[in-house]
Amino acid sequence: MIKQEVVDKILDAARVEEVVGDFVDLKKRGTSLIGLCPFHNEKTPSFNVSVSKGIYKCFGCGAGGDSVRFVMEHEKYSYPEALKYLAQKYHIEVEETERTPEQVAAQDKRESLFIVTNWAGKFFKETLWDAEEGRTIGLNYFRERGYRDDIIRKFELGYSPEGWTALYDRAKAVGHKDEFLETTGLIIRKDDSSVYDRFRGRVMFPIHNLTGRILGFGGRTLKTDKKTPKYVNSPESEVYHKSDVLYGLYFAKKPILDADNCYLVEGYADVLSMHQAGVENVVSSSGTSLTSGQVRLISRYTKNVTILYDGDEAGIKASLRGTDMLLEEGLNVKVLLFPDGNDPDSYVQKFGSTAFKQYIAEHQQDFIFYKTHVLLRDAGNDPIKRANVIHDVVESIALIPDAIKASVFIRECSVLLDIEERLLIAELNKLRIGHAKKADRKAESLPVQSTEEATPAATAEPATDGVSSDTLHEREIIRILLHYGSYPATWEEGEIPIAPLLLSGLSDVSFEDPTCLAIMDIYREFIDRGELPDERTFITHRDRPIADLSIDLLAAKYSLSPNWNDEKRKIYVSHESERLEDLVYSAVYRIKKRKVEKQILQLREEIKDETDTANMEIMLANYQRLKDVSKIIAEKLGTIVVK
Numbered sequence: 001m002i003k004q005e006v007v008d009k010i011l012d013a014a015r016v017e018e019v020v021g022d023f024v025d026l027k028k029r030g031t032s033l034i035g036l037c038p039f040h041n042e043k044t045p046s047f048n049v050s051v052s053k054g055i056y057k058c059f060g061c062g063a064g065g066d067s068v069r070f071v072m073e074h075e076k077y078s079y080p081e082a083l084k085y086l087a088q089k090y091h092i093e094v095e096e097t098e099r100t101p102e103q104v105a106a107q108d109k110r111e112s113l114f115i116v117t118n119w120a121g122k123f124f125k126e127t128l129w130d131a132e133e134g135r136t137i138g139l140n141y142f143r144e145r146g147y148r149d150d151i152i153r154k155f156e157l158g159y160s161p162e163g164w165t166a167l168y169d170r171a172k173a174v175g176h177k178d179e180f181l182e183t184t185g186l187i188i189r190k191d192d193s194s195v196y197d198r199f200r201g202r203v204m205f206p207i208h209n210l211t212g213r214i215l216g217f218g219g220r221t222l223k224t225d226k227k228t229p230k231y232v233n234s235p236e237s238e239v240y241h242k243s244d245v246l247y248g249l250y251f252a253k254k255p256i257l258d259a260d261n262c263y264l265v266e267g268y269a270d271v272l273s274m275h276q277a278g279v280e281n282v283v284s285s286s287g288t289s290l291t292s293g294q295v296r297l298i299s300r301y302t303k304n305v306t307i308l309y310d311g312d313e314a315g316i317k318a319s320l321r322g323t324d325m326l327l328e329e330g331l332n333v334k335v336l337l338f339p340d341g342n343d344p345d346s347y348v349q350k351f352g353s354t355a356f357k358q359y360i361a362e363h364q365q366d367f368i369f370y371k372t373h374v375l376l377r378d379a380g381n382d383p384i385k386r387a388n389v390i391h392d393v394v395e396s397i398a399l400i401p402d403a404i405k406a407s408v409f410i411r412e413c414s415v416l417l418d419i420e421e422r423l424l425i426a427e428l429n430k431l432r433i434g435h436a437k438k439a440d441r442k443a444e445s446l447p448v449q450s451t452e453e454a455t456p457a458a459t460a461e462p463a464t465d466g467v468s469s470d471t472l473h474e475r476e477i478i479r480i481l482l483h484y485g486s487y488p489a490t491w492e493e494g495e496i497p498i499a500p501l502l503l504s505g506l507s508d509v510s511f512e513d514p515t516c517l518a519i520m521d522i523y524r525e526f527i528d529r530g531e532l533p534d535e536r537t538f539i540t541h542r543d544r545p546i547a548d549l550s551i552d553l554l555a556a557k558y559s560l561s562p563n564w565n566d567e568k569r570k571i572y573v574s575h576e577s578e579r580l581e582d583l584v585y586s587a588v589y590r591i592k593k594r595k596v597e598k599q600i601l602q603l604r605e606e607i608k609d610e611t612d613t614a615n616m617e618i619m620l621a622n623y624q625r626l627k628d629v630s631k632i633i634a635e636k637l638g639t640i641v642v643k
Contacts, residue, residue, distance in 0.1 A: 002083055003095050010083050011540065013090040014067035016054045023074055023210055025257060025301050032556070038074055038300055039063040043330050043401060048555060055539055057555035064551040066539045075211055076110065085211055109180075113239045114213055116171075116180040121214040123167060124158025124204040134159040138203045141222055145269070146349050151276050154251070158204035160219060164196045184216070185235040199232060205268045207240070207286070208250040216240035218247075218268060218286060233286070244293035246283040247271060253301060255281035261304040263360075264290075270308070270344040277353035279360070295325045306334045306364055310343035323367060328399040333367035336360055368396060368409045372416050390417050394424055398431040470598075473591040474516040477506065479553040480587055481523060484580060486532050491581045498584060500527050505588045509595055515545045522546075593633040600626050 017026065017033055026033040026049060037047035037058040046060035057064040063073065071082040087094045127134040138159025142152050160167060168187050172178075178195070181187045187195045202219035209215050216234030234240050248271040256262045263282040265271060274282045285294055298305060305326055326333045338347050338359075348356045372393050379385035393413055400406045410428060414421040485499035492501060503523060511517040519538065526533045538550035576583055603623050610616050 002080060006087070006092065006095055007083060010086050010090065010092055011066075011068070011536065013092060014086045015051075016056060016067045016070070017049055017051050019067040019086065019089070020049050020056055020070055021257075022253060023070075023300060036300060037061060037063065041296055050555060053535060053539075053554050055551050055554060057551060059555075062552075064548065064555060066536075066551075068540065069547070071211075075209065078111065081111065110238050112177075112180050113184055113237060116176055116186065117184050117214045117216060117234075117239065119171070119174070119176065120167065120184070120186050120217070121156055121158065121204075121206045123170060124160055124199075124206070124217075125156050126158075127161055128152075128157065128159040128204075131159075131161070133161055137222065141203055146276075147272055148276060151272055154275070155248075155272060156206045156214075158206070160197060160199040160202050160204055162201040164200060166200065167197045168195055183237055184240075185237065198234075202232065205247070207234070207245060207247055209239075209245070210250060210253065212250050215245060216242075220268075241293070242286065242288065243291040244297065245286070246294050246297055247286045248275075248283045249297065251275070252281055252283050256283075256298075256301040260302050261306060262298050262302050264298070264305055264307045265344050266310070267343075267345070273345040273348040274356075277348045277356045279357065290323070290325060292325055292329075295329045295331070298326075299329050299331060303330065304332045304334075306336060306360070307367070308344050308360070309335060309337045310341065323371075324396055324399055327367070327396055328401075330401045332405075334364045335367050335370045336364045337370075368393065368413065369416065371396060372413055376416070386417075390419060390424070391427065393417065394427045395431055398428055398435065470594060471513045471516070473587075473594050474511050474513050475549070475553060476587050477502065477591060478516050478519050478549070480583060481519070482535065482538065482550060482553055484577065484583075485523070486534070487577070487580060489580070489584070497532060498580065499523055499532055502584055502588065503527065505584075506591070509591060515549050518543065518546055519550070589633050593630060596626055596630045596633065600630065 020026065020035075021033075024035040024038055024047065026035045027045075031050075031052065033049040033051065034045045035047050035049070036042055036045050037060055039058060040061040040063075042060050047056065047058045049056045055064060055066055056070055065073065067086060068079065068082045071077055071085050072079060075082070075085070077085065084094055086092075128138045129135065138157075139152075142157060143149075147157075165187075168181065171181055171186070178187070178189075182189055182195075185198055188198050189195050199217060199219035201223070202221050205218040205220070206214045207216045207218065216237070216239075218234075219232045221228050221230060221232075233242070236242065247268055252262070259281045261281060263274065263279065265274070265282060265284050267284055268286070271282055271284045274280070283298070285291075307323065323333060323335075336359075338344065342350065344356075347359070351359075372389070375389040375392060376386070379389050394410075397406050397409045397413070400409070406428065410424045411421055414424050417424075481499055481502060485497065485502070487498050488495040489498050489501045503520070511520055522533055522537065526537075535550070535554060538546055539554070541547045541550070600623065603619060603626065607616065607619050607623065610619060
């Protein structure tokens, strides 16, 4: 277990905007930062990061937490794993106390798979550099391809020995289980229960997740036998989903953010060559068609994508079909075609880094116009083919969510296609109506999700729908405590903090919501020993309902535009922190009024059923007393009581 003082040090060092910023492209809005939520698919940012409070909150799906919670949710880490990740990021040495056998046994399967794949990555790397076979075959191959040693080490390239069970034998010797070796695809079990190494005799390309851990591998054979597959990849597993991974993204995150552009290439070699040429904002779809998961991954970091095609005509046409997904996600797509059948790897090797950078800077063109030119060239003068081209191009434009961009493309394409703009607009509107109807039919066909089946993201948002009025009043008290509990009550003699003042005013009020009651109890415990809890006490609380409610109440969905208070307009808008006396007493009176009203209703029902005269008189006296109290509270609040 990690010592508490180390945990505190990590929490002090971790800045939520830096941790989240490694995975999400954040833009400043008012006093907060916003971006596209990484926990659900959205096109309009609803993901909010509060630097001052150290929390994130998505107002679309309800996800929220601090730096540790973000790493846990995004990378599916356990609490200790998330702390270790942050410790590594902020160069904090982690000291652990000895774990019990029960804690060791509790390590989940997912973590075991990560341990095995990362051990295998180390094994392949050591074989490449330290073993005679690895140096002679694997390292020589990479060097002959022109890759520098620093690039080979950076991407942790390796070599898998030719022996049938070289990896398996070493894995068993150090204690790894067959179950995890087989699940990660490092070994394959035959019908007779014997096993062999999947990647034997191949150079290895580790595939990293966004935090640098190895998820799986791509292995390239060096044999010329046509019966041997050129590439073999890790199978799908609990840690590796090929459709949600982009090769090289771990190394490209910051360069993509800095350049506000992502180069998309086909293979591992293209990524390596571009890095060697000094172009690091590049990722690969690993030789497969682009998936929606990969597109969403790119959109977290930039809205601008440049696809680098090789000169293969069939490959270009196949890629045209997959690129529409980028447009649908709202990305700005450019393309670049290399001449004479070259790809990024071969072009760098042939012409060098300087010529490569110059070429990609000068030859990019917009995808829509490029697609139009390619299809028109193939159609020639055939009117039927040209009509199909028009339909195909407009179909791509119809996917663009930005109406202004779509309008510009329609105008330009009307010239390229030699057709009236109004006809293209009519076709565009027809396609969009068709898409909308299709989406509606799909939504209607989906089964209604029960509460038990709701996803964690969906249930995380504490919407007011279905929440009782009493609970809302109790949450308002908690909100005031979280935001202003440590503020001095300047209207009181001695200026005591607001928290003890508020709690003393509610000594006769019982809270019904268990989470609100738990937070109130924490405040009472701190106050009893002469202290006040800070925001972190609740944000990082091990009881998730306490942490979730605290984050929801601390997060502000809207912030006042700075334009309201600028010198030009001279409009001043007060903040509730300037009216704390009214805020505190109004909250206290409202919750008391609500509790009194409940007692009045309950007593009224009891009076209806009471038959004993003496009891009736007592109950009527209590009823009148409660009505008087309600009237006094109402006067304090400035409301009218209807008799």
